[in-house]
Amino acid sequence: MIEQFPGNRVADAADLPPVIQGGMGVGVSGWRLARAVAMQGQLGVVSGTALDLLLTRQLQLGDEGGHLRRALEAFPYPEIAARILDRYFIPGGKSPDAPFKTPPMISHEPGRQTRELVVAAGFVAIHLARQGHAGVVGLNLLEKIQTPTLMVLYGAMLAGVDVVLMGAGIPRQIPKILDDLAAGASAEMRLDVTGATEPVFIRIDPAEFGPAPVLRRPLFLAIVASPVLAENLRRKASGRVDGFVVEAPTAGGHNAPPRGPMQLTPEGEPIYGERDRIDPAKFVEIGLPFWLAGGYGRIGKLREARALGAHGIQVGTAFAFCEESGFDPALKVGILAAVKRGDLEIHTDALASPTGFPFKVAQVPGSIADPAVYQQRERVCDLGVLRETYQKPDGGIGFRCSAEPLDLYVSKGGDPEQTRHRICLCNSLCASAGIGQIRDGAAEPQLITIGDDLAAVRDVMSGDSNSYSAADVIRRLLD
Numbered sequence: 001m002i003e004q005f006p007g008n009r010v011a012d013a014a015d016l017p018p019v020i021q022g023g024m025g026v027g028v029s030g031w032r033l034a035r036a037v038a039m040q041g042q043l044g045v046v047s048g049t050a051l052d053l054l055l056t057r058q059l060q061l062g063d064e065g066g067h068l069r070r071a072l073e074a075f076p077y078p079e080i081a082a083r084i085l086d087r088y089f090i091p092g093g094k095s096p097d098a099p100f101k102t103p104p105m106i107s108h109e110p111g112r113q114t115r116e117l118v119v120a121a122g123f124v125a126i127h128l129a130r131q132g133h134a135g136v137v138g139l140n141l142l143e144k145i146q147t148p149t150l151m152v153l154y155g156a157m158l159a160g161v162d163v164v165l166m167g168a169g170i171p172r173q174i175p176k177i178l179d180d181l182a183a184g185a186s187a188e189m190r191l192d193v194t195g196a197t198e199p200v201f202i203r204i205d206p207a208e209f210g211p212a213p214v215l216r217r218p219l220f221l222a223i224v225a226s227p228v229l230a231e232n233l234r235r236k237a238s239g240r241v242d243g244f245v246v247e248a249p250t251a252g253g254h255n256a257p258p259r260g261p262m263q264l265t266p267e268g269e270p271i272y273g274e275r276d277r278i279d280p281a282k283f284v285e286i287g288l289p290f291w292l293a294g295g296y297g298r299i300g301k302l303r304e305a306r307a308l309g310a311h312g313i314q315v316g317t318a319f320a321f322c323e324e325s326g327f328d329p330a331l332k333v334g335i336l337a338a339v340k341r342g343d344l345e346i347h348t349d350a351l352a353s354p355t356g357f358p359f360k361v362a363q364v365p366g367s368i369a370d371p372a373v374y375q376q377r378e379r380v381c382d383l384g385v386l387r388e389t390y391q392k393p394d395g396g397i398g399f400r401c402s403a404e405p406l407d408l409y410v411s412k413g414g415d416p417e418q419t420r421h422r423i424c425l426c427n428s429l430c431a432s433a434g435i436g437q438i439r440d441g442a443a444e445p446q447l448i449t450i451g452d453d454l455a456a457v458r459d460v461m462s463g464d465s466n467s468y469s470a471a472d473v474i475r476r477l478l479d
Contacts, residue, residue, distance in 0.1 A: 009134070009135075009136050009162050010136055010162060010163075010219065012219075012242070013219050013221065013242040013243035013288065013289040013311075014289050014311065016043055016136065016163065016219070016243075016289070016311070016312075017041060017042040017043050017135075017136065017312065018042070018291075018302060018306070018311065018312030018313065018478075019037075019042040019043065019302065019312055019313060019314075019315060019474060019477050019478070020042070020043045020045060020138070020165075020221075020245065020291050020293075020312065020313070020314040020315070021033065021034065021037040021042065021043065021044050021045050021314075021315060021316070021319050021470070022045065022140070022293065022314050022315060022316025022317075022319065023045040023046065023047040023048070023138070023139070023140020023141075023165060023316075024047055024253060024316050024319075024320055024325075024449075024450075025047060025049065025253065025326075025429050025432065025433065025449060026047065026049050026050045026053070026054065026426075026429040026430050026432075026433050026435075027047065027050075027054050027326035027430075027433035027434075027435070028047060028320055028325050028326045028327055028432070028433060029045055029046060029047040029140065029316075029319070029325070029326070030046065030047070030054070030125070030325070030326035030433075031046055031067075031124075031125050031126075031128035031129040032128075032324045032325075032326070033319060033322070033324040033325050033326065033470060034046045034129040034137055034138075035128065035129045035130070035131065035132070035133070035137075035324075036322075036324040036469070036470040036471065037135075037319070037470050037474065038129065038130075038133055038135030038136060038137050039132065039133040039135060040135075040470065040471050040474045041135055041474075042135070042474055043135075043136050043137075043138055043162075043163060044129060044135065044136070044137050044138070045137070045138040045139070045140050045163075045165065046125045046126060046129050046137065046138070046139050046140065046156075047140050048122065048125075048139050048140055048141040048142075048148075048152050048156070049140075049141075049142060049145060049385065049429075050383070050385050050426065050429075050430065051118070051121035051122055051124075051125050051148075051152060052103055052106075052114075052117050052118050052121045052148070053102070053103070053383065053385075053430060053435065054121070054125070054433070054435065055068060055084075055088075055117070055120070055121040055124055055125075056084075056087075056088045056100070056101070056102070056103055056117070056121075057100050057430070057435040058435065059084075059085070059088040059089045059090070060088055060089070060090050060093070060094050060100055060101060061090075061093045061094065061435070062090060062091065062092050062093030062094075063089065064093075067128055068124055068128075069085065069089070071123070071124040071127045071128050072084065072085060072120065072124060074127055075120055075123050075124070075127075075158075076158060076210070076213075077116075077120075077209050077210050080116045080119075080120055080209065081120060083113075083116065084116070084117060084120055087101075088101065096438075097438060097441050098438065099437060099438045099439070100435070100437055100438070102382065102383065102437070103117055105382075105383065105384035105387070105399070106118065106147040106148050106384070107147060107397075107399065108147060108191055108200060108202050108389065108397050109202075110147065110151070110202075114151075115151055115204070115208075116209070118148050118151035118152055118155065119151045119152075119154050119155040119158070119209065120155060121152070121155060122139070122151065122152040122153065122154065122155025122156040122158075122159070123155035123156065123158050123159045124155075124159075125139075125156070125159075126139060126155070126156045126159035126160065126161045127159040127160075130159065130160060136162040136163060137161060137162050137163075138161065138162060138163035138164065138165055138218075138221075139152070139153075139156045139161050139163070139164050139165070139218075140165045140166070141153075141164065141165070141166045142166070142167065142168040142169070142254070143166055143167065143168050143169025143170065143171045144168045144169050144254070144355045144357070144386065145168075145385055145386065146189060146191050146192065146202070146389070147191070147202060147389075149174075149177075149189060150177065150181075150187055150188075150189055150202060150203070150204040151204060153174075153177060153178070153181060154181050154187075154204055154206060156218075157178075157181055157182065157215045157216075157217075157218065158213070158215065160215075160216065161218050162218055162219065163218050163219045163220075163221060164178065164218050164219070164220050164221070165220075165221045165222075165223055165245060166220075166221075166222060166223060167222065167223025167224065167245070167247065167254075168223075168254045168355070168357060169192075170229065170232075170233070171222055171233070171237075172233060172236060172237045172238055173189050173190065173237075173238050174220055174222075174237075174238070175220050175237050175238050175239025175240050175241060176238030176239045177189060177238075178217050178218060178220060178239070179217060179239050181204075181206065181215065182214070182215045182216060182217035183214065184206055184207075184212035184213060184214050184215070185206075185212075186203060186204065186205040186206070186207075187203070187204055188201045188202065188203040188204075189201065189202050189203075191389050192389065193389045193390060193391055193397065194388060194389065194390040194391065195390055195391040196391045197391065197395075200389070200391075200397060219242040219243070220239075220240065220241055220242050221241075221242060221243045221244060221245055221291075222237075222241055222243075222244050222245070223244070223245040223247055223293075224244050224245070224246060224247070225246070225247055225248070225249070225255075225256035225276070225278070226256075226259070227279065227282035227283055227285075227286065230244050230246070230283060230286055230288075230290075231286055234286060234288060241288065242288065242289075243288045243289040243290055243291070243311070244283065244286075244288060244289075244290040244291070245290070245291045245293050245314050246278055246280070246283055246290050246291065246292050246293060246310075247293040247294050247314070248278050248292075248293065248294030248295060249270075249272050249276060249294065249348065249358070250294040250295045250451055250452040250453060253316075253359065253360060253449050254353060254355065254357040254358070254359055255270075255348065255357065255358040255359070255360065256276075256357070256358075257270065257356075257357060257358060258270050258271060258272050258273065258275075258276050259273075259275040259276055260273075260275060262350065264350055267347070268347075268349065268350055268351065269347065269348045269349070269350065269358075270348060270350050270358045278292070278294075280292065280305075280308035280309050280310055281308075281309065283309070283310075284308075284309035289311040290310055290311060291305075291310060291311055291312045291313055291314045292305045292308070292310045292312075292313050292314070293313065293314035293315070293316070294451060294452075294453075295451070295452065295453045296313035296314070296315055296453075297313075297315040297316075297317055297318035297451075297453050297456030297457075297473075297477070298318075298453070298455060298456045298459055298476075299459065299476050299477070299479050300479075301313060301477070302477055302478065313477070315456070315473070315477065316450070316451055317450045317451040317452075317453050317454070317456055317457060318453070318456040318457055318459075318460055318473045318477075319470060319473055320450050320457075321335055321336055321339075321450075321457060322460075322467075322468055322469055322470045322472070322473055323467055323468065323469050323470070324469065324470050325470075326433045326434075327432060327433065327448075328431075328432055328433060328434040328446070329434075331432060331446060331448070333466070334364070335362070335364070335448060336457070336461065336466055336467070337466070338364070339454050339457045339458055339461075340458065340461065340466075342458075344362060344363070344364070344454060345362070345363040346360055346361070346362055346363070346450065346451070346452050346454070347360070347361050347362075347363055347369070348360055348361075349361045349421075351420060351421040351422065352369075352421065352422065352423045352425070353386070353422075353423070353425055354386045354387075354388070354401050354402045354403045354422050354423075354424075354425065355386055356418075359425070359449065360449045360450060360451060360452070361423075361447065361448070361449060362448035362449065362450055364446075364448055366445070366446075367428075367445055367446050367447055367448060368423055368424075368428045368445040368446065368447050369423075369447060369448075370445075373445050374421075374423070377424075377444075377445060378439075379403065379404060379405045379406065379424070380404070380405075380424065380427070380439075381401045381403060381404035381405075381408075381424060381426075382427075382437075383424075383426035383427060383430070384399060384401065384426070385425075385426040386401060386403075386425055386426060387399040387400060387401045388400055388401065388402070390412070390413065392412075392413075393413075398412055400412040400413075400414050401424075402414060402418040402419045402422045403419070403422040403423060403424040403425070406419050423447060425447065427444045428444060428445055428446055428447035429447055429449070430444070431443065431444040431445060431446040431447070432446040432447055432448055459476065460472055460473050460476055
């Protein structure tokens, strides 16, 4: 019988800390960063993107320090943990030029092996983030990535996650899913399916893994860019929304598109106007706690946000390159040097992401943002994290990605215009976290996504120092 978790560490969003560490990329906001932030009394957040890839590839690299194996030992279904270790763990790590074994892409009807792996991956990340402190830990998910969501949530709740944060879409379904999983009941999620004539659902039943425990329901914070969406979620979501993270387009990763028709600068960046300006007073009127994000990583910004009625701030970029973040260490050194020199450029790319959302890209030579590197890489889609779900002419469900080979995408009914300048974010973001695939002896090119607020990174590096910790960031934010 699985032990029932005690009551929430925080029972209300108003009791959450003033600083939320953003959920970034694939593995950048990993368990080490979330744990370091939570140990400082703030909300540490694990990125829930591609946790199955992180777990399996880090096991194949030998699981330095044995942390993943210790977490799997704590997983409440030991037979599942044993199967995962048998399939993916390589003592001492794989050969540097050997490719990673990759788990199957996640469909609307995931097989048993996939369900077990994704639940375990969600558990491992949160379990490790919660060790050694009494602080609060959150999980960040993207509405645009739907097929793993139920499984990741269940694994995270088994580990006692305190808060779930979700954006990149309208997450109306999540509150009820949290309620159902907390009660040990089966849960379902309606998928966004292009061209669907009937609803398509993905489901999970906790009982399939063993005795279904009663779990504590985490708080839910929706990540939004407008008060209209926030009020809509407050009133029409499937259950309780506890608060909001209000994200301006200066934030890293995916940004909300401009309201109204998309217009671009000559450099191809979306033009945001007066309608996109964040008015904190409108969120005060909604009556739920909110945190301001995008450009709030510098000294004095927390005080400014609270004066505007916010509960606090969410900060990503300043944490992205601290010692505990999951960026590849060599990449981190190069980025910090460029930030100190003042020659790192950030581009809001309207075309890079297969989701169609604007996406922040750092212009780093040798990364896939480099036009020469982009042209040289063969179009491959073998991870499928950002695939679009669509209904095929025969009524079946298919998956396509505008970053996959052009002929393949068009054969699935895709518009060839949608493939222009699309980047395989899945593979390139894995590479930036040190788990890039090896193809014919060559490593996948990296992609770096961070926000516009590079001044926050410069501010936290004191004197001649070329590195800093999560605790250094928090000290400055609370100054």
